[in-house]
Amino acid sequence: MAARKCPMCLQAVAAGHVVAYSDGMECPGCGRRLEVSLGSRYLASLAGIAAGVLAWRQSNPAQGEMGFAAAVLWAFLAYSAVAPLVLMVIADLRVKEEEAVAEPAAEHGHH
Numbered sequence: 001m002a003a004r005k006c007p008m009c010l011q012a013v014a015a016g017h018v019v020a021y022s023d024g025m026e027c028p029g030c031g032r033r034l035e036v037s038l039g040s041r042y043l044a045s046l047a048g049i050a051a052g053v054l055a056w057r058q059s060n061p062a063q064g065e066m067g068f069a070a071a072v073l074w075a076f077l078a079y080s081a082v083a084p085l086v087l088m089v090i091a092d093l094r095v096k097e098e099e100a101v102a103e104p105a106a107e108h109g110h111h
C-alpha cells in the first residue's frame with residue numbers, strides 16, 4: 001500500500017495532516033475517517049527512539065550534570081524530529097472503524 005493514501009479512493013493526504021492527526025483525519029477525497037495504521041506508527045516511534053539513543057551517545061552524558069541534561073534534551077529533540085519525519089514517509093492509512101452506531105430500527109424490516 002502506498003504511503004499516505006486513502007485505501008478507498010486513493011486520494012493522497014498531506015504529510016503534515018497525517019502527522020498532526022494520526023489518530024483520525026478526514027479523507028480529502030471521499031470524506032471517510034482515516035487513521036495511521038498501528039504498524040507504521042510503531043515503526044516511526046522505533047526510528048525516533050533509535051535517533052534518540054544515537055543523539056544520547058553523541059552528546060556524552062558522562063560530562064557532569066549539565067552534560068547529562070544536554071544529553072536528555074538532545075535525545076528528546078532527536079526523537080521528536082525523527083519520529084514524525086519517518087511517519088510522513090511510511091504512514092499507511094486505513095479506514096477508521098466507526099464507533100458502533102446503533103442501527104435504525106427501520107433497517108431490519110427488509111431482510
Ligand SMILES: [Zn+2]
Nearest residue numbers: 006009027030
Ligand atoms: Zn478517500
